Amino acid sequence: MLSIENSKKRVTIHDVAAAAGVSISTASKALNNTGRVGIETRERVKRVSVEIGFRPNALARGLLSKRSFTIGLLTNDTYGRFTLPLMAGVAEALVDHGVSVFLCAIEDDPAMGQIHVEAMLDKQVDGIIATGKRIDRSLPVDLSNLPVPVVYAFTEGRADSVSFRSDDGQGAKLAVEWLSRIGRRRIVHLTGPEAFFSVRERAAAYSAATAHKEPVLYGVWSESWGHEAVARIWSAPGEKPDALFCGNDQIARGAVDALREHGIKVPEEVSVVGFDNWEIVAAQTRPPLTTVDMELKELGRQAGLTVLALAEGRPVEPGVRKLPCRLVVRQSCGGQPSEK
Amino acid sequence: MLSIENSKKRVTIHDVAAAAGVSISTASKALNNTGRVGIETRERVKRVSVEIGFRPNALARGLLSKRSFTIGLLTNDTYGRFTLPLMAGVAEALVDHGVSVFLCAIEDDPAMGQIHVEAMLDKQVDGIIATGKRIDRSLPVDLSNLPVPVVYAFTEGRADSVSFRSDDGQGAKLAVEWLSRIGRRRIVHLTGPEAFFSVRERAAAYSAATAHKEPVLYGVWSESWGHEAVARIWSAPGEKPDALFCGNDQIARGAVDALREHGIKVPEEVSVVGFDNWEIVAAQTRPPLTTVDMELKELGRQAGLTVLALAEGRPVEPGVRKLPCRLVVRQSCGGQPSEK
């Protein structure tokens, strides 16, 4: 049988003070480089502190300072496609500041969301980052009138707060311009459901960036839609496109697979660009996909720094911040095959 | 400019006591159903408490009770393939007990790991769950002699503690038996690097469960290995297998794609079983993959409950617990096509 060994009592500042032969207040001041403490006393306290392995109790500290050095990350993205890189960015930005992250996965269940939010507030989080799986939907939970700042990332946020999202229009422009630059002229846009705001935004940017007008093909976010669309296009009469700009990497993968099955060479005859840079799909496609990366990690970094700024009382301009996307060049387009 | 509205001061138990006209101690006892409090006093305190929206400060409570109702989840799986379902299970098991989860992603960086562990200890976590991306590797961080219990899930753990892992042998047996049951006789096992313990375990179970001896083909965890292996098998002379049991869903997907390109019908001519039940791969394959699910969510549940038990001082039998896998039947095998 296994039990906790209560053997090692936690060492407190009392122990440091006793071991250094000073009072608790002096020990505290010495360790925090505050107050008035003699230079050699300060050194001695610090030395003793590391010797006996003192680590301040964050609970006690938080109780007093009203800062828990903890933020909550709320998400309803259970696949983790968007949340995972985003949260890596958040954590990376915050770890230097000694801030930890509570991860709360709420699966579109308002009751569960409420519970999690309350639990976070009870634990005195300094702030909350709300994130989701699409830009034009808000989480199924009420985040207004909270006693802590809320920052939205990749989810619909309140107008009076800060939201971060990718600049889908710019991302689409990037893709189309790249295709034009390598000489493609008939670019078809093959994307997800028109109900998605980002789909419409990308489609608009696509239309604006292409001279000749091809229709935009809306569908669903799956490989099979990519397949089906290719079949439909190549079975229809008339001139065929020489490039496909797809709404996500799954559609792109389906399209590439279908093209191969139709005996059409990618990238020699048709170039394909995806969206999302979802490694697991983009890199495993044959050939690996050139795709648009939404820089979710950077988005997470900024969201983390922003919620921190708000928590510390620093003023922040409210509004929506669109972060630029980046084109990741692999082999599905031809042109310059610089993997970078 | 946006700033925190300090408008709403947090309501403490003092406010409750004042509003109910009792002392703090009485208020506390009334709310916690402890001590001796008159029945109508108790009711009144409770009523007032919800009226003014009192929520106890978990920091203060934790300071006293030495329980923070927080556990840390340490992982080096950045794809989230294993961590995500596992952590969903952990969270699900713990949310009822009011326990929150710190997520710490350490990317094989021992220094970062050390920092995260210390941060968690500073925040007085009640326990730690360590999880990784393979069973036979431990995290790059020292978790011995911690003042809190540690439970390992899907990663190599210390002998004197509790580890949870999937029963890969049983999972492999499940797959082979299913293939046999639907009439397959020449089953080839196509898997990952032999260096992986789970690969060897699955291979052993595969060999034990098949009468005729086919060689096990070791490779890497990628679609392209699945492709290559199929090409190799079908270009070699001799009788061809009528079933492939693959070490993960990516290999299986590569194999299925390759078979289709060779003009071999799945599942009519060859049945394919994968491993992992990674939705995003398994469900998008054509045809969708029958695969072995490691029940990571259940694994997470159990790890969560166990670390909780240890944190509460309840004794737990140390050792490795193997949890059974489950076969998810889709369409890549034929036989009974019950999607369930």
Place this chain on the structure above:
DNA sequence: TCATGCTGAGAAAAGGTTTTCTCTAGACGA
């Protein structure tokens, strides 16, 4: 009537840290 027991409720300590306030001793200028 007095001792005893019990009920309801408040006072106070504890938990670990930070911060403000107070105090002593020495130094310095007059």
Place this chain on the structure above:
DNA sequence: TCGTCTAGAGAAAACCTTTTCTCAGCATGA
């Protein structure tokens, strides 16, 4: 030599909650 100032250090309050201890009041039994 005396007053004033400052450096160094300690005492105590504060953060919020829980828990133990104490106390007053009342009823009961002898």
